[in-house]
Amino acid sequence: MALPRALRFAILALAVALALAGFVGSVDIAPDRVVRTALSGIGLASAEGVPQNEQVILLYIRFPRVVLLALVGGALAISGASLQAMFQNPMADPGVLGVTGGGAFGAVLAIYLGLPEAVPLSLPIFAFAGALSAAFLVYSLAHLGGRPSSTALLLTGVAIGSLAAAGMSWLLIGTQDYRVKQVIFWLVGGAEGRTWSDVGLAMPFIVAGGLVLLVAHRSIDVLALGDDHAWSVGVSVGRVRLLLLCACALAAGAAVSVCGSISFVGLIVPHALRYLVGSSTRVLLPCCFLGGGAFLVACDAGTRLLSRSQEIHLGILTAFLGVPFLLVLLVRSQRTAV
Amino acid sequence: MSTSAAAAPVLAALDVCYEVGGRAILDHVSLELRRGESVALLGPNGSGKTTLLRTLVGIRRPTSGRILQAGRPLESLTRLEIACEISYLPQNTWTEFDITVQDAVAMGRYPHVGWMRAPSSSDREAVRASMASVGIEPLAKRRLPTLSAGERQRVFIARALAQGSPTLLLDEPTSALDIGHQMELVEILARLHAEGKTILAAVHDLRLAWQHFGRAVLLDGGKITADGPVRDVVSGPAIASAFGVRVRIDDEHRALHFSRAGTEM
Numbered sequence: 001m002a003l004p005r006a007l008r009f010a011i012l013a014l015a016v017a018l019a020l021a022g023f024v025g026s027v028d029i030a031p032d033r034v035v036r037t038a039l040s041g042i043g044l045a046s047a048e049g050v051p052q053n054e055q056v057i058l059l060y061i062r063f064p065r066v067v068l069l070a071l072v073g074g075a076l077a078i079s080g081a082s083l084q085a086m087f088q089n090p091m092a093d094p095g096v097l098g099v100t101g102g103g104a105f106g107a108v109l110a111i112y113l114g115l116p117e118a119v120p121l122s123l124p125i126f127a128f129a130g131a132l133s134a135a136f137l138v139y140s141l142a143h144l145g146g147r148p149s150s151t152a153l154l155l156t157g158v159a160i161g162s163l164a165a166a167g168m169s170w171l172l173i174g175t176q177d178y179r180v181k182q183v184i185f186w187l188v189g190g191a192e193g194r195t196w197s198d199v200g201l202a203m204p205f206i207v208a209g210g211l212v213l214l215v216a217h218r219s220i221d222v223l224a225l226g227d228d229h230a231w232s233v234g235v236s237v238g239r240v241r242l243l244l245l246c247a248c249a250l251a252a253g254a255a256v257s258v259c260g261s262i263s264f265v266g267l268i269v270p271h272a273l274r275y276l277v278g279s280s281t282r283v284l285l286p287c288c289f290l291g292g293g294a295f296l297v298a299c300d301a302g303t304r305l306l307s308r309s310q311e312i313h314l315g316i317l318t319a320f321l322g323v324p325f326l327l328v329l330l331v332r333s334q335r336t337a338v
Numbered sequence: 339m340s341t342s343a344a345a346a347p348v349l350a351a352l353d354v355c356y357e358v359g360g361r362a363i364l365d366h367v368s369l370e371l372r373r374g375e376s377v378a379l380l381g382p383n384g385s386g387k388t389t390l391l392r393t394l395v396g397i398r399r400p401t402s403g404r405i406l407q408a409g410r411p412l413e414s415l416t417r418l419e420i421a422c423e424i425s426y427l428p429q430n431t432w433t434e435f436d437i438t439v440q441d442a443v444a445m446g447r448y449p450h451v452g453w454m455r456a457p458s459s460s461d462r463e464a465v466r467a468s469m470a471s472v473g474i475e476p477l478a479k480r481r482l483p484t485l486s487a488g489e490r491q492r493v494f495i496a497r498a499l500a501q502g503s504p505t506l507l508l509d510e511p512t513s514a515l516d517i518g519h520q521m522e523l524v525e526i527l528a529r530l531h532a533e534g535k536t537i538l539a540a541v542h543d544l545r546l547a548w549q550h551f552g553r554a555v556l557l558d559g560g561k562i563t564a565d566g567p568v569r570d571v572v573s574g575p576a577i578a579s580a581f582g583v584r585v586r587i588d589d590e591h592r593a594l595h596f597s598r599a600g601t602e603m
Contacts, residue, residue: 084435085435088433088434088435089434090434090435215453215454216453218445218448218451218452218453219448219453221437221441221445222445222448224433224435224437225433225437225442225445226428226430226433228392228397228426228428228430229428229445229494229497231395231396231397231417231426232395232421232424232425232426232427232428232498232501233421233445233446233448233449233497233501234416234417234418234420234421234422234448234449235417235448236417274435274436278436278437278438278441278481279435279436279437279441279481280437280438280441
């Protein structure tokens with residue numbers, strides 16, 4: 001079966017972003033050496049002739065960072081698109097599940113306790129646990145008064161997100177000065193220093209969550225029309241929404257656990273792609289996964305280029321791009337509401 | 339289907355109560371909907387019409403009492419089984435998302451297609467036939483937010499038809515429409531009824547109910563206060579109590595005349 005044109009374009013965009021990001025870094029490496037090293041990494045060519053130090057930079061610093069960001073961008077975008085549809089709210093993103101705030105809180109707690117110095121993996125594990133716990137808390141609290149409306153779930157997510165932010169501020173005050181920079185990394189997000197072990201840690205959860213969302217695309221489509229419409233055509237709204245929330249929490253939680261709370265990817269990418277490919281999730285969700293990856297990989301390449309003159313974190317760049325986009329979205333939704 | 343199931347009402351509420359925070363929204367409601375009937379559910383704002391429809395289709399679970407679908411307790415059926423028997427069209431048809439008309443109608447095939455199977459040629463034919471039935475084929479590629487309220491209502495009726503269920507429950511399908519679109523819509527409903535659909539529609543316009551439905555059920559304060567031929571219900575005393583108006587039927591001009599209850603007509 002032929003792939004839809006939008007999907008082919010998204011694959012091409014990700015391939016271009018990955019290729020460009022492979023070429024960009026603080027050390028200039030000739031493009032042919034980058035390509036040869038990449039092909040050698042998957043056993044398709046020999047890296048003979050590429051200096052050892054360049055191979056190390058590419059295989060152990062640049063490539064894992066790029067692959068990880070492709071996964072993380074995809075996870076955040078596909079979760080954002082699914083959450084917006086299932087809550088019938090174009091402003092929803094993984095933050096509304098409490099995933100972003102919870103994940104960052106978990107990471108900051110681990111830093112506060114000084115765990116990463118003894119067990120480096122404790123940081124992503126704490127972040128992942130924080131993300132999933134926050135999502136579970138949001139879901140449980142929203143159900144205290146019976147079956148919640150979409151708005152009740154969203155507001156509970158905002159409340160838990162605020163609570164996590166307050167908790168982080170509290171911990172930050174008590175954190176030793178030399179650890180503050182590490183905390184800031186988790187608050188703004190980024191992929192500096194990420195390795196293949198981070199890829200291995202996040203990938204199974206991102207792939208599992210993403211696959212559930214892709215398979216359940218028809219249910220997500222129907223939920224976008226409203227809960228009563230979904231009930232009417234045979235969707236068990238409560239159960240299906242719980243399953244989809246778990247999938248989003250897994251994918252986005254895994255993303256936050258390795259790259260911190262990178263904001264706005266879950267908003268920018270789905271809305272830009274809706275404009276291009278429409279709202280049918282059959283095409284939108286795979287495009288979001290690929291496009292989200294391409295967007296974050298390209299943004300990271302942008303930060304590396306910009307950082308040659310002034311250091312800038314990935315999460316700061318996505319926020320600089322995301323805030324104007326969000327304002328345009330708000331103005332547009334107000335106009336259509338009149 | 340057994341003889342008893344065939345003879346049973348397609349939908350029945352037996353002494354149904356629904357309470358929220360100790361307040362009765364539905365108060366011992368009993369109602370039977372028989373195959374092939376076209377019933378207008380009347381009642382002032384806040385009388386419980388939407389809650390009754392949502393309870394009948396299983397979205398709300400009654401605090402007490404039972405709902406039967408063709409003699410079977412509703413809670414014994416899966417959501418997909420209910421969807422194959424009853425299509426429910428909620429009052430709100432607005433969406434923020436740029437879903438195309440064709441995709442929205444195709445969502446009606448959900449109970450037949452499910453999660454994993456790709457839509458078959460018969461699914462695509464059902465979607466095409468449903469769009470043709472309400473005259474929206476030219477709108478197939480349009481996006482829902484760009485449609486008028488009347489067009490959107492027809493899209494969602496097509497979605498309900500694509501579902502292929504014999505019973506249609508509609509919540510105020512004409513409420514947001516101008517008079518022309520109201521007429522168009524009730525003509526579509528009349529045709530669907532003539533083709534064999536069983537219809538229960540919450541309607542706030544007594545004239546439309548009187549002209550296009552055979553039977554009316556009046557809900558007032560969560561209780562059914564009248565149930566019978568639409569002519570009797572519309573001109574009966576329960577209407578005066580529910581709406582604060584008296585209704586006189588003018589057979590000669592096929593019109594209804596209204597006056598405030600307690601004043602001369």
